[in-house]
Amino acid sequence: MxxxxxxxxxxxxxxxxxxxxxxxxxxxxxxxxxxxxxxxxxxxxRRDSVMVESYDQGEHSPLYVVVDQGVSGVAHLVRLNELLGDDLPHGAIIGIPREHQILAVPIRKARDLATIEPVLRLVQSVGSKASDRLSLDTYWFHQGRLHPLRAEMKNGQLEQIFPPDEFHRLIEQLPRD
Structure with a gap:
């Protein structure tokens, strides 16, 4: 397809x-x-009505909420770089809890990986109540591809993720601060 x-x-x-x-x-x-x-x-x-809001996260990259009011929905992932105004060379931590909603935290430094757990919690909170639920997991969006992190929670805490090998190589290359 x-x-x-x-x-x-x-x-x-x-x-x-x-x-x-x-x-x-x-x-x-x-x-x-x-x-x-x-x-x-x-x-x-590009003709769709898309709203992009940015939320400051202190020492981490901002959380972006992308909401599409048109028919494309999360297909806007293919133009996420354009919507966020960022090249995303290391990709982004992504949540897609609803058909027309993308949560994204650009990965710029190693400390941005600490946002996986809060994004996962937000995705699960929003997605579990949504009639148009898409996914309750988090993803690594990199070079136009969406890689599931297959995050596991235990007692409300992120226990482990199962990312692709490429993600582990990325971690080694990220600037520390």
Whole structure:
């Protein structure tokens, strides 16, 4: 699958939204390419109403809350760098508790990894009450890919995470202060 085709139009209630997967082999029939389809999708997402709020976390990078009011939802992850105004060379700690909400803490220094637990708690608090729940876990978003951290809590405390090997290599490269 390369993308989603979203069709919106009226129905009895005044609104209708249908989503269809776009398979890779179809792009040639449409006289386009995968990168062109992605570029078009991002351009379409720029038309969505997206709110980005920043919350200071003292010695850690800020917590960003990205809320999409359009149809794209968490697909805005593909343009997170643009929304946060940051290149994110080390990625970000991400939570996606709801269909249209992204929580993000850019990883700039080693101390930003300490935000995994508070982000996880926030994700679980928000997601557990949401009718449009997406995930109760945290992720490492790096170079356009979302890696689950598979965080485990015990007695309300973060006990351990199971990140990919690439995450461990990142930790060794991060500036300490």
């Amino acid at each position: 390369v993308g989603l085709l979203v069709i919106m139009g009226p129905d009895e209630s005044g609104q209708r939204q249908q989503t269809y997967p776009v398979l890779g082999h179809v792009t040639a029939r449409w006289n386009t390419t995968h990168p062109d389809l992605i570029r078009r999708a991002i351009e379409n997402m």
